[in-house]
Amino acid sequence: xxxxxxxxxxxxxxxxxxxxxxxxxxxxxxxxxxxxxxxxxxxxxxxxxxxxxxxxxxxxxxxxxxxxxxxxxxxxxxxxxxxxxxxxxxxxxxxxxxxxxxxxxxxxxxxxxxxxxxxxxxxxxxxxxxxxxxxxxxxxxxxxxxxxxxxxxxxxxxxxxxxxxxxxxxxxxxxxxxxxxxxxxxxxxxxxxxxxxxxxxxxxxxxxxxxxxxxxxxxxxxxxxxxxxxxxxxxxxxxxxxxxxxxxxxxxxxxxxxxxxxxxxxxxxxxxxxxxxxxxxxxxxxxxxxxxxxxxxxxxxx
Amino acid sequence: xxxxxxxxxxxxxxxxxxxxxxxxxxxxxxxxxxxxxxxxxxxxxxxxxxxxxxxxxxxxxxxxxxxxxxxxxxxxxxxxxxxxxxxxxxxxxxxxxxxxxxxxxxxxxxxxxxxxxxxxxxxxxxxxxxxxxxxxxxxxxxxxxxxxxxxxxxxxxxxxxxxxxxxxxxxxxxxxxxxxxxxxxxxxxxxxxxxxxxxxxxxxxxxxxxxxxxxxxxxxxxxxxxxxxxxxxxxxxxxxxxxxxxxxxxxxxxxxxxxxxxxxxxxxxxxxxxxxxxxxxxxxxxxxxxxxxxxxxxxxxx
DNA sequence: GTTCCGCATGAATCGATAG
DNA sequence: ACTATCGATTCATGCGGAA
Numbered sequence: 137x138x139x140x141x142x143x144x145x146x147x148x149x150x151x152x153x154x155x156x157x158x159x160x161x162x163x164x165x166x167x168x169x170x171x172x173x174x175x176x177x178x179x180x181x182x183x184x185x186x187x188x189x190x191x192x193x194x195x196x197x198x199x200x201x202x203x204x205x206x207x208x209x210x211x212x213x214x215x216x217x218x219x220x221x222x223x224x225x226x227x228x229x230x231x232x233x234x235x236x237x238x239x240x241x242x243x244x245x246x247x248x249x250x251x252x253x254x255x256x257x258x259x260x261x262x263x264x265x266x267x268x269x270x271x272x273x274x275x276x277x278x279x280x281x282x283x284x285x286x287x288x289x290x291x292x293x294x295x296x297x298x299x300x301x302x303x304x305x306x307x308x309x310x311x312x313x314x315x316x317x318x319x320x321x322x323x324x325x326x327x328x329x330x331x332x333x334x335x336x337x338x339x340x341x342x343x344x345x346x347x348x349x350x351x352x353x354x355x356x357x358x359x360x361x362x363x364x365x366x367x368x369x370x371x372x373x374x375x376x377x378x379x380x381x382x383x384x385x386x387x388x389x390x391x392x393x394x395x396x397x398x399x400x401x402x403x404x405x406x407x408x409x410x411x412x413x414x415x416x417x418x419x420x421x422x423x424x425x426x427x428x429x430x431x432x433x434x435x436x437x438x
Numbered sequence: 439x440x441x442x443x444x445x446x447x448x449x450x451x452x453x454x455x456x457x458x459x460x461x462x463x464x465x466x467x468x469x470x471x472x473x474x475x476x477x478x479x480x481x482x483x484x485x486x487x488x489x490x491x492x493x494x495x496x497x498x499x500x501x502x503x504x505x506x507x508x509x510x511x512x513x514x515x516x517x518x519x520x521x522x523x524x525x526x527x528x529x530x531x532x533x534x535x536x537x538x539x540x541x542x543x544x545x546x547x548x549x550x551x552x553x554x555x556x557x558x559x560x561x562x563x564x565x566x567x568x569x570x571x572x573x574x575x576x577x578x579x580x581x582x583x584x585x586x587x588x589x590x591x592x593x594x595x596x597x598x599x600x601x602x603x604x605x606x607x608x609x610x611x612x613x614x615x616x617x618x619x620x621x622x623x624x625x626x627x628x629x630x631x632x633x634x635x636x637x638x639x640x641x642x643x644x645x646x647x648x649x650x651x652x653x654x655x656x657x658x659x660x661x662x663x664x665x666x667x668x669x670x671x672x673x674x675x676x677x678x679x680x681x682x683x684x685x686x687x688x689x690x691x692x693x694x695x696x697x698x699x700x701x702x703x704x705x706x707x708x709x710x711x712x713x714x715x716x717x718x719x720x721x722x723x724x725x726x727x728x729x730x731x732x733x734x735x736x737x738x739x740x
Numbered sequence: 741g742t743t744c745c746g747c748a749t750g751a752a753t754c755g756a757t758a759g
Numbered sequence: 760a761c762t763a764t765c766g767a768t769t770c771a772t773g774c775g776g777a778a
Contacts, residue, residue: 226547228549233538236532245528248567249530251553266636334563477751479751525753559752562753563769564754566753646772
């Protein structure tokens with residue numbers, strides 16, 4: 137190979153499945169995915185496009201899927217669930233709370249709840265509540281120790297840093313020295329020429345919906361942040377409710393392998409046109425693996 | 439009376455109770471409070487000052503208190519609970535989720551969950567999580583219809599969407615009008631040329647370090663926002679876990695009657711020195727009402 | 741009176757060490 | 760094994776004193 141680049145480009149694969157989420161999940165190999173990032177249909181929220189799951193049935197519907205996701209995720213992997221409960225009869229529904237409790241019974245660890253603070257949410261007015269400007273990003277893991285690449289998502293520091301960086305070595309050096317006589321070398325190097333800080337568990341992103349064709353698209357920054365944080369190049373990202381394919385497109389751009397599952401042909405076809413063809417693997421119907429429920433066998437692999 | 443002012447100043451009363459929260463609550467009359475705003479000791483979090491409740495016992499401990507709060511709140515009143523679960527063994531504790539479910543069984547409606555996005559959160563770095571920059575503000579009500587004075591908490595327009603609205607008026611407006619025949623375009627034009635907007639359910643405030651004497655003071659803006667939103671002058675505000683008395687001090691400043699309950703004499707004494715004396719009513723010990731558990735009877739009422 | 745700069749300090753959490 | 764204590768880590772804010 138006459139590749140002059142110092143680091144060879146990793147060839148990644150994007151695998152798109154047309155079909156029911158659970159049907160496809162059961163066929164994926166266990167311990168094979170590094171990150172699951174998804175935004176499932178909210179209860180009764182998108183009736184027009186998906187079936188619409190009644191709030192009372194939501195946990196019941198989701199648990200078998202959660203079980204399969206647990207199986208396919210690597211022990212060091214992470215599952216991030218973007219969800220928000222809807223208002224029913226003047227009250228917030230409790231199905232998300234119940235879902236967290238139910239998932240813990242399956243063995244999932246509820247590691248953290250991050251907040252997506254939406255910068256520009258839609259204007260509107262109700263007599264008994266204000267505009268909803270946030271959604272949950274529930275982080276689940278199989279084990280207490282998982283892969284996390286915090287340096288990949290650092291953010292610029294506040295303005296105060298400008299003035300502080302000048303004199304910083306004086307005070308911080310002393311403060312660190314006063315406690316222990318040793319180890320200050322490392323501490324100082326942490327702070328010298330520092331212009332970035334680690335982020336918090338609140339993501340302040342715009343509500344930007346580039347994909348007008350899908351009713352529930354999140355901004356690209358959202359999957360991007362989690363893909364950078366929880367995977368490295370060549371890892372595998374899964375979105376079992378692909379929708380307009382934002383997660384998969386970002387995964388491809390960041391050189392991660394990805395798997396997307398979508399039940400509606402319209403979205404499936406739309407996404408497949410937007411993925412680089414030479415990296416695309418399509419499973420438009422029921423056969424790449426052994427299938428029990430179907431006798432059709434016409435997989436299309438490009 | 440030779441009061442020349444167009445609106446007479448309402449004389450408000452601040453009632454401070456020294457004692458256990460539950461013991462005092464049972465003596466308060468039913469349907470007498472317009473807003474309960476409080477921040478109870480988080481599980482195991484203020485061990486040094488308060489006892490510290492084990493996460494597993496938290497719901498059990500809180501439920502009797504929630505029951506009494508339900509009794510004393512007016513049908514049109516609101517209960518706002520500021521709380522956040524701690525991390526236990528690498529996982530977020532679930533006692534807050536369980537608390538919400540348990541409170542609904544008592545009859546409370548879980549109307550909304552607002553977010554306090556903390557501008558300056560606690561620093562630190564851990565291998566598996568980022569800094570925690572938000573807390574829950576759980577809104578509970580007795581009935582679907584409650585008092586809410588939204589106009590009192592409007593924010594300057596620039597804070598959220600000047601640019602967004604200009605865009606809306608040109609692109610989204612046209613798109614939405616063509617898509618759905620609804621009158622959304624008209625609604626948007628209502629928002630233009632206005633200098634104030636309704637806020638969202640995310641409050642972006644700093645944590646104040648003003649109150650050196652109490653370990654867990656929230657910023658004054660927090661109770662202020664809810665007092666303005668859910669009460670009017672002359673109404674009654676209750677904080678059953680008074681602490682440094684921020685809620686009561688703000689209530690007094692905003693001309694609301696208020697009741698504060700505190701179990702630690704240090705905080706009780708500190709607060710009582712900071713309240714305008716001519717409006718102060720003290721119940722430093724066990725008698726203003728009938729007491730079953732105590733024989734002491736030395737109430738101090740000024 | 742302003743503005744600037746230094747400084748202490750938080751509803752924290754992890755991992756290691758000690759009982 | 761399981762619990763309690765301790766040191767290390769980190770960043771935005773408001774205060775007070777100085778220019």
